[in-house]
Amino acid sequence: MKRFETLDQIIDSGFCIGCGLCKALAPDAAIEMRMNTDGHLRPVPTRAIDQSEEQAILDLCPGINVTGPFSTDAAPGFDAVWGECRRVAKGYATDRDLRFAASSGGIMTAINIHLLNTRQVEFVLQAIPDPENPYGSIPAICRTKEDLMKANGSRYASAATLSTILDVLDLGEPFAVSLKPCDVAGIRNLQRRDARARDLVRFTQAMFCGTVPSVSALEGFYARRDMDFQKDRPTSFRWRGNGCPGPTIATMPDGRILEATYNELWDDNPWTTQFRCKLCPDAIGLQADIAVGDNWFEGVPKGEGEGWNALTAHTQIGLEVLNSCEAADEIKLIDSDIEHLNNVQPHHVKMREEMKSRLSACNDSGLAAPNFSELNLDRCSDRLSPDAQEKVRKGTAARIDQISRS
Ligand SMILES: Cc1cc2nc3c(=O)[nH]c(=O)nc-3n(C[C@H](O)[C@H](O)[C@H](O)COP(=O)(O)OP(=O)(O)OC[C@H]3O[C@@H](n4cnc5c(N)ncnc54)[C@H](O)[C@@H]3O)c2cc1C
Ligand code: SF4
Ligand code: SF4
Numbered sequence: 001m002k003r004f005e006t007l008d009q010i011i012d013s014g015f016c017i018g019c020g021l022c023k024a025l026a027p028d029a030a031i032e033m034r035m036n037t038d039g040h041l042r043p044v045p046t047r048a049i050d051q052s053e054e055q056a057i058l059d060l061c062p063g064i065n066v067t068g069p070f071s072t073d074a075a076p077g078f079d080a081v082w083g084e085c086r087r088v089a090k091g092y093a094t095d096r097d098l099r100f101a102a103s104s105g106g107i108m109t110a111i112n113i114h115l116l117n118t119r120q121v122e123f124v125l126q127a128i129p130d131p132e133n134p135y136g137s138i139p140a141i142c143r144t145k146e147d148l149m150k151a152n153g154s155r156y157a158s159a160a161t162l163s164t165i166l167d168v169l170d171l172g173e174p175f176a177v178s179l180k181p182c183d184v185a186g187i188r189n190l191q192r193r194d195a196r197a198r199d200l201v202r203f204t205q206a207m208f209c210g211t212v213p214s215v216s217a218l219e220g221f222y223a224r225r226d227m228d229f230q231k232d233r234p235t236s237f238r239w240r241g242n243g244c245p246g247p248t249i250a251t252m253p254d255g256r257i258l259e260a261t262y263n264e265l266w267d268d269n270p271w272t273t274q275f276r277c278k279l280c281p282d283a284i285g286l287q288a289d290i291a292v293g294d295n296w297f298e299g300v301p302k303g304e305g306e307g308w309n310a311l312t313a314h315t316q317i318g319l320e321v322l323n324s325c326e327a328a329d330e331i332k333l334i335d336s337d338i339e340h341l342n343n344v345q346p347h348h349v350k351m352r353e354e355m356k357s358r359l360s361a362c363n364d365s366g367l368a369a370p371n372f373s374e375l376n377l378d379r380c381s382d383r384l385s386p387d388a389q390e391k392v393r394k395g396t397a398a399r400i401d402q403i404s405r406s
Contacts (some may be wrong), residue, residue, distance in 0.1 A: 002368045004064050007049060007057050014275030014403075015063040017212070020139075021186045022061060026053035032162040039135070039215030040274060041158040049370050052069065060193065061188035064368075066281050068128055068375035069314070079338045080379040081352045083286040083313050085312040086319040088341060091326075091333035092308050103154040104294050105309040107331055108178055108205055111290065112148050114174050114325040119186055121202050122173040126151045127159040132251075136238040139164050141175075150333045151178075153241035156210050162186045169196050175269065176203035180212075181285045182276075188287045205320065206285030208293030208310075208348055211277035213302070220269025232256075240264075245294075246308035254385055262301055275403070278396075279373040281355050284348050289318030299346050310336070344397025354392045356381035361396035 007026075010016050018041035023031040029045035038043050059065065069083065077085035092105030099106040109259040123143045128151045131138035137159035142148045161183045168175065177187055184206045219229040231239045234250040242249075245262035252258065277283070283292030294301075295308035313319040325331050342349050356377040363369055381389060 001363065002366065004368045004370070004371060006060055007043065007061075009368060010061055010063055015279075015370060016043060016061075016062050017061055017182050017185050017274060017276050018158035019162060019183055020160030021165065021190070022057040023160070023163040024166045025060060026050075028053055032368055037361045038272065038274075039218075040159065040212065041160050048219055062182045063191060063276055063307040064370040065186045065189050065262055066182075066287075066370070066372045066375065067188070068165065068282060068286055068373065071349060077338075080376055080383065082284065082312060083350050083376070084314050084340055085341075086316065087313045087337065087338045088311070089322075089324060089333040090310050090336050090340065091331050092306070094226070094329055094332055096201045098149070098152070099307050100243065101149065101241055101308060102152045103207075104292075105307040106152065106288055107309040107311055108207065108292050109148050109152045110338045111205060111321060111325055112142070112176060112178050113145050114328065114330050116148070118147070118301070120174070120321070121176045124151075124176045124178050125161070125165075125180040126146060127155065127161050129155060131158075133157075134234050135215070137161075140259075141168065141171075153238065153240050154207070156213055156217075157303055165190065165197075169194070169200055172200070174200050174202045174274070176205065177201060180209045181206045181282050181288065181291075182280070184288045185282065186284060188193070196349070203317065203321065204288040205290050206288035206290065207376045208285065208291060208316070208345055209283045210281075210347065211280075211283075214272040216273075217265055217269040217271035219228070220271075221250075221258075221265060225258060227238060227258075237268070242311055243304050245301050245365055257319040258295040260287060279355070279358055279370070280351065281359075281375045283351060286314065286375070289313065290322060291313045293345060295344050297343060299344060312341065352380040353383050354381075356382075357389045357392035361400065364393075365397055366401045369399070389401075 003177055004010055020033050020041050029049040030047045031043045031045050033041040036043050070226045093110035098109055099352045102109055123141045127137040128140040136157045137155040139161045184204050185340050187270040222229045234252050236251045237251045240246045240262055248260045248265045250258040290313050292309050292311040295310040313322045326333050365375045
């Protein structure tokens with residue numbers, strides 16, 4: 001089995017997801033995170049990279065290293081796809097302003113506020129809107145409710161969220177992270193090696209994550225209005241939120257407001273998924289204490305409505321925080337079950353079931369093999385018939401062949 005041997009190989013073979021951890025791990029290489037033409041951040045070393053720094057990247061990069069939490073399948077509420085689920089629920093933040101402004105029901109932000117208020121952490125590391133790029137996100141340390149409210153809403157843009165992680169650890173204060181599953185995978189990789197990270201990262205939340213898409217949806221959004229994505233730059237851009245899913249809103253320098261529905265943005269404009277996202281063995285936050293997503297039946301919104309989240313607590317601390325947040329009346333929860341998660345996240349179930357076959361096609365095509373382990377991919381794959389597994393494998397092989405020819 002071919003293994004990854006260089007940073008360039010991770011990037012060139014499409015396994016980079018722009019988390020920025022390599023920038024933190026390789027200070028001598030002075031890595032810059034630069035936007036590629038698809039709108040994704042990618043690392044560019046500006047000096048030669050030394051061997052020990054490159055080895056640290058190869059060991060910890062979450063693009064190629066995801067080690068799951070599955071030590072046992074006898075754990076409470078175990079499910080092949082969803083992992084250990086100590087509590088499954090649907091719900092929303094009781095703060096009406098938060099619920100309205102947030103991406104879905106505001107549960108992620110409500111839990112972060114609770115963690116700060118109860119002094120379990122001193123701050124939350126998350127992604128906030130980039131003041132220099134209306135579409136972008138940057139990592140930020142949020143110490144107050146006001147800081148956290150700036151971070152809410154989903155931004156479908158890479159954020160290099162781990163690029164500052166060693167500086168964050170240098171602060172020496174306990175903190176939580178509230179990010180994408182692959183960002184949490186990077187944090188877990190670091191924790192396995194770094195005692196400081198084990199000690200200081202006290203809580204992790206992840207959202208269920210479809211992908212960070214290419215900017216072509218935005219190009220389409222402007223083209224449909226006879227405008228140009230490159231030239232017509234808004235002063236602010238809101239992907240969703242202010243309702244559920246809430247409108248996509250671009251505010252232009254002359255005061256014009258351009259508005260689209262969530263379904264128009266994603267259904268009427270062409271866009272692509274990052275290659276690594278098609279091979280994501282954990283896009284549902286299996287490694288996080290709590291994982292949170294949308295609560296739309298069959299995974300798509302049927303118009304506007306009040307925000308709800310579907311969620312699960314994977315760990316004991318996740319369960320305790322969820323319960324204490326509920327007891328403090330900061331979130332309203334209705335208990336639910338795995339069948340409900342399957343109903344509201346069918347694309348994630350399909351992805352987990354297909355992942356072993358997809359990865360096997362990559363292996364057959366001679367691509368270097370990522371280290372994706374303890375993720376229960378065998379059990380997920382067993383839910384498909386041998387014919388269905390073979391169909392997925394052939395389909396993935398054909399797509400890889402197409403990419404390598406283009
Ligand atoms: C890229 C992306 C893909 C998603 N795909 C799915 C999906 O397939 N299925 C699904 O059910 N839900 C998906 N979501 C999650 C969904 O949009 C909501 O974020 C989730 O339901 C939590 O809602 P909330 O109201 O509790 O979040 P809020 O309270 O609004 O908090 C949002 C949280 O997301 C973080 N965040 C926002 N943008 C980014 C970013 N670019 N990178 C890292 N962190 C970010 C914020 O820092 C904050 O912690 C996705 C979100 C993102 C950002
Ligand atoms: S550490 Fe993150 S940014 Fe660096 S190569 Fe890996 S996925 Fe890409
Ligand atoms: S699908 Fe997976 S790899 Fe892609 S952005 Fe989401 S969590 Fe990261």
